[in-house]
Amino acid sequence: MTTIIKLDLDKILFSMLGRRELVREWWESPNKRWNNRTPIEVYQSSEEQRQSVISYITSYASGEYRDWE
Secondary structure (H helix, E strand, O other), X not given: XXXXXXXXXXXXXXXXXXXXXXXXXXXXXXXXXXXXXXHHHHHHHOHHHHHHHHHHHHHHHHOOXXXXX
């Protein structure tokens, strides 16, 4: 099992967003997925929530994310 850390997530987000500023903004902006909590808040809150952020990012990167789920 590979451990994914925030640096790995930043690289994935950078590949999708193209600018470091946008990656930082993504982490710090309220997100409807987590009831308008910021992704960094969620990521830092618990292991379960950290996995939620990891799954969210990786599913977008792989094209598997479904908005209706």
